[in-house]
Amino acid sequence: MERLIIYGSQYGTTKRYAQRFSEMTGIPSLSYEAANDLTDCRLLVYFGGLYAGGLKGFRHIAKLLPEDMKLILVTVGLADVNDQKNINNIRNSLKTQVPETLLSNAQIFHLRGGIDYEKLSFKHRTMMTLLYHKVKNLPEEKKTAEDRAMIETFNSKVDFVDYHSLDQIIEAIR
Structure with missing residues (x-):
């Protein structure tokens, strides 16, 4: 396929965005786990949930991306995306995970x-609890x-x- 939406989602929010984007554009979407050959892809819109700084x-x-393709990276996380410090933190994390050759040409x-603590795995709930206690005790x-x-x-459960x-993003693919 020449145009494709791929998503990495743990609890479903990123998948919801990717599927809605697929409906809006007519571009097929699939989970990263189902992707195995992208040699014919010329446009990839990658929706990735942010987990511990990584793009799911x-x-x-x-490893599958051809060099001559257009890449659009879409991060999905809890942080307020209108806060420049949050965006800087996300972009610094991307630098550690996305090869520079891809990152330098990607639109981001x-x-x-959102998050629903009741749906978190034991591991993720434990990590969030430890992080909560750490930041809760920081000076204001x-x-x-x-x-x-x-x-x-x-x-709690929040959905942003x-x-x-x-x-x-639709404007970026036109």
Whole structure:
């Protein structure tokens, strides 16, 4: 396929974005686990959930990408995507995971997702609890906006999905 949407989603928010984008554009979507041959792909829109700073599934996909393709990376996470510090943190994390040759030519977008603590695996719930206790005890002046948001939403269900934010990505593929 010349145009493809691939997503890496752990709990479903990123998958929801990717599927809605597929409906809006007519471009087929699939999970990164189902992707195995991208040699004919000329446009890839990769939706990746952010987990512990990593873009879910992208290491697998990066190995399959032809050099002459257009790559659009879409991160989905809890952090407020209107906060420049959060965006800088996300982009610094991407630098450690996405090869420079791909990253330098990619268009990057950031979307806000959600979390439902009841659905988290034991491992992820434990990690979030440890992180919560760490940031909760920081002096107020050292807490970032991301820290405050995590404290406010801890142990609850929040959904920041905004399908209108996909419009900017549609513009990028035109």
